[in-house]
Amino acid sequence: NAGVTQTPKFQVLKTGQSMTLQCAQDMNHEYMSWYRQDPGMGLRLIHYSVGAGITDQGEVPNGYNVSRSTTEDFPLRLLSAAPSQTSVYFCASSTRQGNTEAFFGQGTRLTVV
């Protein structure tokens, strides 16, 4: 029962570096999304996808790219890391049917120095 798997769990980047946060799910869910969690601000939606080949921006997309080449994978790319991107990142998936339970990964704690 893997569910939603995120890698890495922890990462430290230098300003200007790029990296990809990996997210994979084995539940055949159509809908996948990325959130960032910051103190006092809750979880904010970065990007989401309703199926392979379809992505769209959420509330805070700047500085991030996504792609969805398969149903299972939804990587999040930081193009040029900035200290403001220091956060905990969560990937989630759910069926495309509305109002169903969202399943979350364990999170990636990213620090940009």
Next chain:
Amino acid sequence: AQRVTQPEKLLSVFKGAPVELKCNYSYSGSPELFWYVQYSRQRLQLLLRHISRESIKGFTADLNKGETSFHLKKPFAQEEDSAMYYCALSPLNGNKLVFGAGTILRVKS
């Protein structure tokens, strides 16, 4: 605009005391409301949702459309209820979740 407000950052209660975590929302249509919980060192998980009208781990939440609220309640708090609680909404038949800032619940013995 869609917005979820959780006015309390921290709620501290004694074991056996009643608990009420407040959640207010603004949304132009009829949203679906959820409560998600994150226990220490565990991933975020669904606690309950309005559409199911169920009680999970003794928690209930009633949707008050007049006051646009979806407060989470439990009559007798237990130490294992200590966690971060997030209220969230999504459009009816939609998937995008909008979260509140979260409330840390601490249950003291």
